[in-house]
Amino acid sequence: MISASHLTRRFGQRTAVNDVTFEVGRSEIVALLGPNGAGKTTTMRMLAGLIAPTSGSIAIDGQALTRASGGTLRKRIGFLTEAPGLWDRLTIRENLRVYAGLYGLGDADRRIDRTLELFALHDRRATLAAELSKGMRQKVALARTLLHEPAVLLLDEPTSGLDPEVTRNFRMLLEARRAAGCAILVSTHNLDEAERLADRVAVLHERLVAIDEPAALRARLTTGRLIVRVAGDPAAYVDVVRMIVGPAAALSADRTTLTVQLPGGDRQTPSIVNALVAAGAEVVEVRPEMPALEDVYMHLMEKRVGAAGSGLAD
Amino acid sequence: MDITRVRALLAKEFIDLVRNRSALVPVAIVTVMSLVLPFGIAIAVPAFSGHPLGEDSDLVRVSQVAGVAGNLSNDARIQLFLFQQFLMMFLITPVTGAMALASHAVVGEKQARTLEPLLATPVSTFELLTAKVLGALVPTLAISAIGLGLYLGGIAAFAAPGVAAAMASVRTLLLTILVAPAAALVSLQAAILISSRVNDPRTAQQFGVLIIIPLAGLMVAEFSGSLWLSATALALIGVALLGVWCLLSLCSVALFDRETILTRWR
Numbered sequence: 001m002i003s004a005s006h007l008t009r010r011f012g013q014r015t016a017v018n019d020v021t022f023e024v025g026r027s028e029i030v031a032l033l034g035p036n037g038a039g040k041t042t043t044m045r046m047l048a049g050l051i052a053p054t055s056g057s058i059a060i061d062g063q064a065l066t067r068a069s070g071g072t073l074r075k076r077i078g079f080l081t082e083a084p085g086l087w088d089r090l091t092i093r094e095n096l097r098v099y100a101g102l103y104g105l106g107d108a109d110r111r112i113d114r115t116l117e118l119f120a121l122h123d124r125r126a127t128l129a130a131e132l133s134k135g136m137r138q139k140v141a142l143a144r145t146l147l148h149e150p151a152v153l154l155l156d157e158p159t160s161g162l163d164p165e166v167t168r169n170f171r172m173l174l175e176a177r178r179a180a181g182c183a184i185l186v187s188t189h190n191l192d193e194a195e196r197l198a199d200r201v202a203v204l205h206e207r208l209v210a211i212d213e214p215a216a217l218r219a220r221l222t223t224g225r226l227i228v229r230v231a232g233d234p235a236a237y238v239d240v241v242r243m244i245v246g247p248a249a250a251l252s253a254d255r256t257t258l259t260v261q262l263p264g265g266d267r268q269t270p271s272i273v274n275a276l277v278a279a280g281a282e283v284v285e286v287r288p289e290m291p292a293l294e295d296v297y298m299h300l301m302e303k304r305v306g307a308a309g310s311g312l313a314d
Numbered sequence: 315m316d317i318t319r320v321r322a323l324l325a326k327e328f329i330d331l332v333r334n335r336s337a338l339v340p341v342a343i344v345t346v347m348s349l350v351l352p353f354g355i356a357i358a359v360p361a362f363s364g365h366p367l368g369e370d371s372d373l374v375r376v377s378q379v380a381g382v383a384g385n386l387s388n389d390a391r392i393q394l395f396l397f398q399q400f401l402m403m404f405l406i407t408p409v410t411g412a413m414a415l416a417s418h419a420v421v422g423e424k425q426a427r428t429l430e431p432l433l434a435t436p437v438s439t440f441e442l443l444t445a446k447v448l449g450a451l452v453p454t455l456a457i458s459a460i461g462l463g464l465y466l467g468g469i470a471a472f473a474a475p476g477v478a479a480a481m482a483s484v485r486t487l488l489l490t491i492l493v494a495p496a497a498a499l500v501s502l503q504a505a506i507l508i509s510s511r512v513n514d515p516r517t518a519q520q521f522g523v524l525i526i527i528p529l530a531g532l533m534v535a536e537f538s539g540s541l542w543l544s545a546t547a548l549a550l551i552g553v554a555l556l557g558v559w560c561l562l563s564l565c566s567v568a569l570f571d572r573e574t575i576l577t578r579w580r
Contacts, residue, residue: 101322
């Protein structure tokens with residue numbers, strides 16, 4: 001388990017990370033979202049024991065991460081850096097062999113073979129890293145990160161530049177690691193990936209702006225509108241719906257969908273559906289309008305920037 | 315120190331070097347020059363010009379500083395003097411190795427962006443730097459040893475009678491098995507220290523060249539005959555160099571600032 005408590009990191013006068021507190025539990029994936037320069041990589045580096053926080057503390061599986069304990073704790077951490085960082089003149093297998101030695105893996109050859117199989121790299125094990133495509137390099141770097149089967153995974157922009165198939169395989173692999181009990185923190189710009197992959201999403205912009213399940217974050221921006229998709233022309237049912245929501249409520253119809261503001265909240269939904277059915281409409285879909293995670297993210301960022309601009313940053 | 319980790323990194327250094335043999339070309343060139351120059355001056359030039367070295371009274375006088383037993387001919391004594399002086403050239407080989415290999419050690423990893431994942435492993439600074447020093451030292455010394463073998467073999471084959479036997483002295487032994495490796499360690503360690511404090515390999519090399527200054531001074535003094543390093547002096551120099559290496563090792567570990575390397579270098 002990863003526990004970060006009141007983490008702050010300053011570089012001279014600049015504060016990169018300010019009073020950030022969060023936890024990543026076993027069998028949990030947390031996505032770290034934030035714009036460039038939000039402090040994601042700095043947070044990752046602190047959690048990996050590469051740089052020390054100016055203040056605050058980190059614990060891995062309950063053990064404080066300090067300069068003294070760093071060497072021991074790093075055995076339990078797998079850190080995928082932003083750049084793959086492979087040695088170009090070494091083959092894939094040789095790259096993994098060096099890291100197996102650095103982690104002191106006793107059954108190195110067996111583990112390397114298993115990892116190569118897992119990542120479908122066995123046939124290319126003798127290929128020099130210099131000859132690999134960007135996606136392949138990232139794949140090898142991920143294989144290297146998982147080689148020692150770490151309990152904690154820190155992944156900095158892991159799918160950056162990967163094609164959809166590799167990205168999908170990567171997601172499946174992370175899900176397997178989660179099932180194996182790993183605590184996983186993934187920094188990403190990809191909101192879709194965060195939504196698909198993460199149990200919780202942390203939005204970072206120097207401070208921790210929000211941390212919650214993706215659905216809960218989206219619910220913060222609930223619009224109070226209902227989407228009703230019907231067969232045929234939705235415009236034919238505008239008056240039916242208007243009678244329930246009243247003349248002041250926003251109501252629109254496009255080619256397939258009615259979008260209606262619910263002044264009375266969710267409890268008006270059954271009445272609307274009943275009225276439509278009674279009017280002969282074939283209702284295909286009824287759902288509350290939920291903002292995309294991207295909308296939530298943009299909203300949080302705007303709020304954060306606005307607060308900072310007005311000196312109200314919390 | 316975990317020897318497994320050092321071994322793993324050392325294996326990487328050797329594989330890397332085997333696939334990038336051109337990195338050793340400067341060391342090989344210096345070694346070849348260390349062979350060609352003395353044999354050219356002491357053997358080839360007098361043979362082709364028809365003027366034996368013993369005819370030059372200045373050389374005869376200067377060669378006296380070598381303190382050689384008087385049963386050698388003037389030619390042989392001068393050859394012995396020259397071959398002993400040129401032995402100092404083998405101190406330059408490791409410095410070249412330092413420039414060619416060690417100055418890239420840390421900054422090269424940083425530039426290739428391989429340093430961050432490396433530092434995220436349990437490897438300690440001392441283990442990392444030990445592997446870097448050994449990774450440059452072993453091939454450099456191996457080339458030096460081959461060069462030295464050819465040098466001594468060449469003296470046995472081509473020099474005047476008695477020269478090879480006179481070369482087999484405590485002085486030669488100290489120079490080759492103590493002073494040369496110690497000088498190699500000092501120059502490599504200094505290059506690695508510099509490499510971990512600058513942010514591009516060219517700067518590391520420019521600073522690294524400074525290491526050659528004391529050696530150049532020593533060689534000029536020796537060749538001019540104004541300085542003759544006895545076996546005792548060489549032993550003291552060797553021990554002093556080892557002491558300097560120990561200090562540099564401690565400084566290297568103390569000055570290796572992971573945070574600065576990761577966060578300030580671009």
